Amino acid sequence: MLIRIAQLVTRHPRAILVGALAVALLCGIFGATAASGLKSGGFVSSDAESTQAGELLADNFEGAAPNYILLVDSPEGVDTPAVRARAQAAVDTIRAHPGTTSVQSYWTAPSPAVASALRSTDGNSGLVAVHLDGDETQMQEAAGEISAQVTGTIDGVTIRAGGVAATFNEINEQITHDLAVAEAAAIPLTLIVLILVFGSLVAASLPLLVGLFAIAATLAILRLFTLVTDVSIYAMNLTTALGLALAIDYSLFIVSRFREELAGGLDPRAATVRALQTAGRTVLFSAFTVALSLSAMLVFDLYFLRSFAYSGVAVVVAAAAASVIVLPAALVLLGSRVNALDLRAPLLRLFGRKPAPLGTMIPEQTGWYRLVRQVMRFAVPVSVVIVTLLLALGSPFLSVKFGYPDERVLPETAASRQVGDEVRAEFPRADPGGNTTIVLNGHQDEQSVGAYAARLSEVDDVTGVLSSAGVYVSGSRLAPTPPGMANNTGTYLTVNTSLDPFSPAGGDQLAELRAVPAPAPPLFSGAAAMNEDSLDALADRLPLAALLIVLATFVVLFLFTGSVVLPLKALLLNTLSLTAAFGAMVWIFQDGHFEGLLGFTAVGYLVPTMPILMFCLAFGLSMDYEVFLLSRIREEWLHRRAGRTGGEFAAEDNTASVAVGVARTGRIFTAAAVLMAIVIGALATSQVSFIQLMGLGLTLTVLVDATIIRALLVPALMRLMGPLNWWAPKPLARLHERFGLGEETEPRPAATEPPVRV
Known part of the structure; x- marks a missing residue:
């Protein structure tokens, strides 16, 4: 297939480039509106109990499940005429909006019990x-429209918007802004590093141009997916970064091999064919392994994760x-001019060093070769020290805790974040994020509901229970029945708590509440219930996803090697490289180290989908470098094997193959890792904390993998295993001979065709 592609590209390079330009323009136009169709939820399954309970509350009980909150405050107090008039005007505006289904406020509450819950403890806010x-997108759009009309400060009265709808509307806006900032910073830095790697401005520009093409294609792909399924807005951050990073990685490999073949005497056509047969094959294997790792997220019943599988595979x-x-077509036309505009040469001459010819290298004379030889001399101590270090760095992950994201993922300057903080502090009985709501569908008997509410109020750290039978605290009925909590469809109860619903104590309390005998089958909603449902859904499918990644990766690498x-x-080393990043994520984002420096708020837990997403992505990216390194090691191994008779191999063949393979690739995959770290690390500048976590975590994984793992631990372990590295049972060896997809071993093609001239 690669030979046919190479033949097509070398015969019609101009037509391919013109077609690529047209595709890029069409993708850019079509994908420009991708963000408008993306959604910011998807953390809980639509079939979860908490989701069903929330739908019943929204459909049958007006005001029971608020998803948008206005905080009205004034230093003069909430009962002044000015505050009351401003609040009433806001209520009228909200009721007039077509997306509103229910409104309750301190100033218009139907009972003293409800009004009391909607008034702050200091009396300055309501x-x-x-x-x-509507769905998540419609809900957030409505929140944005209403907020634009009613929020702000007038005559000393301030109104700010919060709640789920306002929070995720702000997250959407923040992510779109962060993405533009990240790309604006990453692209020029990427060009600088590429110039340092290649020297030639022409060669350095090619990977970046391919990366920009991939970004345009990414946005168009995301827009296409939004037409047929739910896609998370967070996918836009990662897939555009991933598309740019992988395109730069892959083109870096191909351009480097092309320049190497040119330096070896091949003409542009033959060098392009050889680059595709070798580096091109590696690129396809790498893309296949990354795509398989990402596709494992399809097993989860959360569209947050599934959307990364859809868009991630397409981007790869x-x-x-x-x-x-596209890239080989440009290489054929450029030919030796790919080395033009050498910007490193003047700098080297300034420091009295003679620049080496571009694209040339003798592996045995490189620092990488000498380093790997030294590492393999001390293979046992190197292996022990590195494995111990990585396990120690990963040890904080043993104490990891997980929780559903709320407005605290935003910076303190965000309005919804400020509202959430004040509601938690000043409205203990009206916090929709902390309360647990229980729906007794079809049950209306007040006596049994009252007994159930009294039992619920006796659970530790429950501060009160509101039900159709009244308000209960520690088993005592304190207030008459609040209106609207029961109708001909059933009853609901609101359980107030002093605990963080995402903490271990909050989870234990939810279990105690579930254990209280109910007069009818209860459905639990609220933050603690959603968190439990999300964790259960992830835990149920996680073993299957991990198994699919392991099996797919094993099969592909077996066919390759x-x-x-x-x-x-x-598989072992990829997992080991992830331990350090996972440990760092717990130490930083859960325990709060560098909280002030990075500008996030540590809440004592991580968003549970992040480690899964990071595992699938980082595992695929680690395989990217593994395949690239093994391809050159195996190429050298096959070359040495071809020179032996009788199938005998010396231990030195393995050692030399590893040293030469690392020498030929070390500079390239280290540069590729730095470039990927720049592109993905730009996500760490995000103002949304779990996007920041993902960017920093993936950056650490890539850097650790390309330096400590590939440059030190891989050579050490391959030296210890010797020729055993290449062992397979005879039946599998015969299977590989028939179906294997590894490098071809025929000699380099001769330059039989004249170079293309422009």
Whole structure:
């Protein structure tokens, strides 16, 4: 297939480039509105009990499930005429909006019990609790429209918007802004690093142009997916960064091999064919492994994760296709001019150093070769020290805790964050984020509901229970029945708590509440219930996702190498490289180290989908470098094997193959890791804390993998295993001979065709 692609590209390079430009323009136009169709939820399954309970509350009980809150405050107090008039005007505006289904406020509450819950403990603030209809996108759009009309400060009265709808509307806006900032910073830095790697401005520009093509394709792909399924807005951050990073990685490999083949005497056509046969094959294998790792997220019943699988796989395909089709067409036309505009040479001459010819290298004379030889001389101590260090760095992950994201993922300057903080502090009985709501569908008997509410109020750290039978605290009925909590469809109860619903204590309390005998089958909603449902959904599917990644990776690497040892080693080392990043994420974002420096708020837990997403992505990216490194090691191994008779191999063959393979690739995959760290690390500048976590975590993983793992631990372990690296049982060896997809071993093609001239 690669030969046919190479033949097509070398015969029609101009047509391919013109077609690529047209595709890029069309993708850019179509994908420009991608953000408008993306959603910011998807953390809880639509079939979860908490979701069903929330839908019953929204449909049958007006005001029971507010998703949008206005905080009205004034230093003069909430009962002044000015505050009352401003609040009433806001209520009227909200009721006039077509997306509103219910409104309750301190100033218009139907009973003293409800009014008391909507008044702050200091008397300076009151709440307007609103339920907005529609799906997540419609709800957030309505929140944005209403907030634009009613928020702000007038005559000393301040109104700010909060609640789920306002929070995720702000997150959407923040992510869109952060993405533009990240790309604006990453692209020029990427060009600088590429110039340092290649020297030639022309060669450095090619990976960046392929990356920009991949970004345009990414946005168009995301827009296309929004037409047929729910796609998370967070996918836009990662997939555009991933598309740029992978496109740069893949094109970096191909351009480097092309320049190497040119330096070896091949003409542009032959060098392009050889680059595709070798580096192009590696790119396809790498893309395949990354796509398989990302596709494992399809097993989860959360569209937050599934959307990364949809868009991530498509982005990998786009980056790989651009690298093996569009880039080679440019290389054929450029020929030796790919080395033009050498910007490193003047700098080297300034420091009295003679620049080496571009694209040339003798592996045995490189620092990488000498380093790897030294590492393999001390393979046992190097392996022990590195494995111990990585396990120690990963040890904080043993104490990881998980929780559902709320407005605290935003910076303190965000309005919804400020509202959430004040509601938690001043409205203990009206916090929709902390309360647990229990729906007794179809049950209306007040006596049994009252007994149930009294039992619920006796659970530790419950500060009160509101039900159709009254308000209960520690088993005592303190107030008459609040109106609206029961109708012909059933009854609901609101349980107030002093605990963080996402803390271990909050989870234990939820279990105690579930254990209280109910007069009818209860449905639990609220933050603690949603958190439990989300964790259960992830835990149920996590083993399957991990198994799929392991099996797929093992099979692909076996087909690539013909060995059963190397795939097992790769799986072990990839997992080991992730331990350090996971430990760092717990130490930083859960425990709060560097909280002030990075500008996030540590809440004592991590968003549970982040480690899964990071695992799938980082595992695929680690395989990217593993495949690239093994391809050159195996190429050298096959070359040495071809020179031996009788199938005998010396231990030195393995050692030399590893040293030469690392020497030929070390500079490239280190540069690729730095470039990927720049692109993905730009996400760490986000003002949304779990996007920041993901960017920093993936950056650490990539850097650790490309330096400590590939440059030190892989050579050490391959030296210890010797020729066993390449072992496979005879039946599997025969299978690989028939179906294997590894490098071809025929000699380099001769330059039989004249170079293309422009």
